[in-house]
Amino acid sequence: xxxxxxxxxxxxxxxxxxxxxxxxxxxxxxxxxxxxxxxxxxxxxxxxxxxxxxxxxxxxxxxxxxxxxxxxxxxxxxxxxxxxxxxxxxxxxxxxxxxxxxxxxxxxxxxxxxxxxxxxxxxxxxxxxxxxxxxxxxxxxxxxxxxxxxxxxxxxxxxxxxxxxxxxxxxxxxxxxxxxxxxxxxxxxxxxxxxxxxxxxxxxxxxxxxxxxxxxxxxxxxxxxxxxxxxxxxxxxxxxxxxxxxxxxxxxxxxxxxxxxxxxxxxxxxxxxxxxxxxxxxxxxxxxxxxxxxxxxxxxxxxxx
Numbered sequence: 001x002x003x004x005x006x007x008x009x010x011x012x013x014x015x016x017x018x019x020x021x022x023x024x025x026x027x028x029x030x031x032x033x034x035x036x037x038x039x040x041x042x043x044x045x046x047x048x049x050x051x052x053x054x055x056x057x058x059x060x061x062x063x064x065x066x067x068x069x070x071x072x073x074x075x076x077x078x079x080x081x082x083x084x085x086x087x088x089x090x091x092x093x094x095x096x097x098x099x100x101x102x103x104x105x106x107x108x109x110x111x112x113x114x115x116x117x118x119x120x121x122x123x124x125x126x127x128x129x130x131x132x133x134x135x136x137x138x139x140x141x142x143x144x145x146x147x148x149x150x151x152x153x154x155x156x157x158x159x160x161x162x163x164x165x166x167x168x169x170x171x172x173x174x175x176x177x178x179x180x181x182x183x184x185x186x187x188x189x190x191x192x193x194x195x196x197x198x199x200x201x202x203x204x205x206x207x208x209x210x211x212x213x214x215x216x217x218x219x220x221x222x223x224x225x226x227x228x229x230x231x232x233x234x235x236x237x238x239x240x241x242x243x244x245x246x247x248x249x250x251x252x253x254x255x256x257x258x259x260x261x262x263x264x265x266x267x268x269x270x271x272x273x274x275x276x277x278x279x280x281x282x283x284x285x286x287x288x289x290x291x292x293x294x295x296x297x298x299x300x301x302x303x304x305x
Contacts, residue, residue, distance in 0.1 A: 007057040008105065010140040014133035016048040016118065016126075017041065017161045018197065018303055020256045021233065021240050022263040023170065025219045031178040032078075032157045035219065036229035038170045039186065039240050040161045043197055050129040052114040054137040060109035067114050067130075081154040082135060083110070089151070090142040106142065118201075127211075131155030132162035149182035165189040167244045169237070192247050202280040209274050217270050224269040228262060253301025257288075260303050 023038035063074045063083065074080075090106050114133065116126050135152040138144075152159035153170075160183035161168040173181030218225045236259060243252035267274040277285075288302040 007055060007059070008108075008141050009053065009055040010137050011051065011053040012133055012137045012140065013045055013049045013051045014129045014136065014162050015045045015165070016043045016050075016129045017158060017168065018043060019158065019161075020252070020303065021236050021259050023158055024263055024266060025215050025225055025229065026157070027172075028176075028178065029216065030081075031181075032153050033178045033181050034157055034170065034172045035226075036233040037172040037237050038158070038161070039237060039244075040158065040168050040170075041195075041197065042162065042165045042168060042189065043199075044189075048118045048129070048199070050114060050116050050126070050133040052112060052130070052133040052137045054110055054112045054134075054141045056105060056108040056110045056141050058105075058108055060111060063109050063111070065112040065114070068116060078131075078155045079134075082131065082138065082151055085151045085154055086135070086138040086142055086144055089139075089144045089146055093144060093146070110138065110141065112137070127156035128158040128162045131159035135159065136163070147182065150178065153178070153181065153183075166191060169241070186241055187244050192244070195247075195249070200284055202278055202284070207276060209276075214267065214270070214274050217272075217274070218266060221271040222266055222269040225266045228266060232262070249301075250298050253292075253298040256301040256303055 017040040019038050019040040021037070021039040023034050023036065025035040027033050027035050065072050065074050065079065087106065094103070094106070112134065114130055116130065118126065132148075132152045134155060135148045139146075139148055139151070148163055149160040152163055158170065161170050163183055164185045166189040167186040168183050169186050170183045171181060173179070175181070236255060239251070240255055242248070243255065264275075264277060267276060285302055288300050291300055292298050
C-alpha cells in the first residue's frame with residue numbers, strides 16, 4: 001500500500017446567491033427538504049465570497065472549525081451532517097472502485113477555517129456560500145467525486161444553489177429521502193452579461209429572527225405560506241425560467257419584486273409575525289418604484305432580503 005500523506009490541504013471559494021423565487025419553509029427539517037422549488041442568481045466572487053481551507057492529518061486528534069477567525073462548535077448538527085455524508089461518500093466511492101484496503105486518510109480528522117468577505121447572518125446568504133464552500137473543500141480533501149447538492153443542502157438549503165454559477169434552480173423533489181432535491185443550472189453566468197446586481201447593505205447586524213427558526217414558525221402558523229408553495233410557486237418557477245432564458249428583464253424584474261413582496265407577506269402572516277424590512281429598506285423599495293415610474297418601464301427590480 002502506498003504511504004499516506006501526513007497532511008492534505010485544500011482551499012476553495014464559493015459565491016453568494018440571491019433568490020428571485022424564494023425558498024421559505026421545509027417539509028423535512030433534518031434532511032432540509034423545501035416545501036417549494038426556488039431559483040437564484042449567483043453573484044460574482046470578485047465582490048462576495050466565502051473562502052474555506054480544509055486540512056486532514058493523521059496528527060489531528062479531533063475535528064475543529066473556525067469561522068471568521070473564531071473557533072465554533074464542531075458538534076453543530078448541520079456541520080456534522082455534512083461531515084458524515086462526505087465521509088460516507090468517500091468510503092462508498094472507494095468500495096465501488098474495488099480497491100483494497102481503504103486509505104488511512106478516510107479516518108483522519110479535519111480542521112476547517114472559513115472566512116466571509118461580507119456580513120455574516122445579515123441576509124446575504126452567508127450560510128449558503130459557507131456550506132457550499134465547505135462541501136466542496138471537504139470533497140476535495142477526502143477525494144470525493146460526485147454531485148454535492150445533497151451534502152451542501154444538509155448544511156444550508158440554499159447552499160446547493162451556490163455550487164453553480166449563473167442562474168440556478170433548486171428542485172424541491174418528491175422523494176422522502178431527498179435524493180431528487182437537487183440544484184441544476186438554468187443558464188450559465190455568461191448568458192445575461194448586461195445584468196447587474198447592486199447590493200445595498202442597510203444593516204450589517206444579525207437578522208432579528210434567524211431563517212431556520214423563521215421558516216419553522218411560518219410552516220406551523222402561516223396559511224399563506226402553504227397556498228404560495230402549492231398554488232403559486234410552480235407557475236412562477238416556469239415563468240422565471242422563461243424570463244431568464246429569453247433575457248426578458250421587464251418580466252424578470254416585476255416577478256422578482258412580486259415574489260419578494262409575497263415572501264415578506266408570508267412572514268407577516270406568520271404568528272407571531274416576522275419582519276425583516278427596516279425603514280431604510282422601505283425607502284429603497286419606494287426609490288426603485290419611483291425610478292421605474294420615471295422611466296415608464298421596469299429598469300430595476302428590487303429584491304428585499
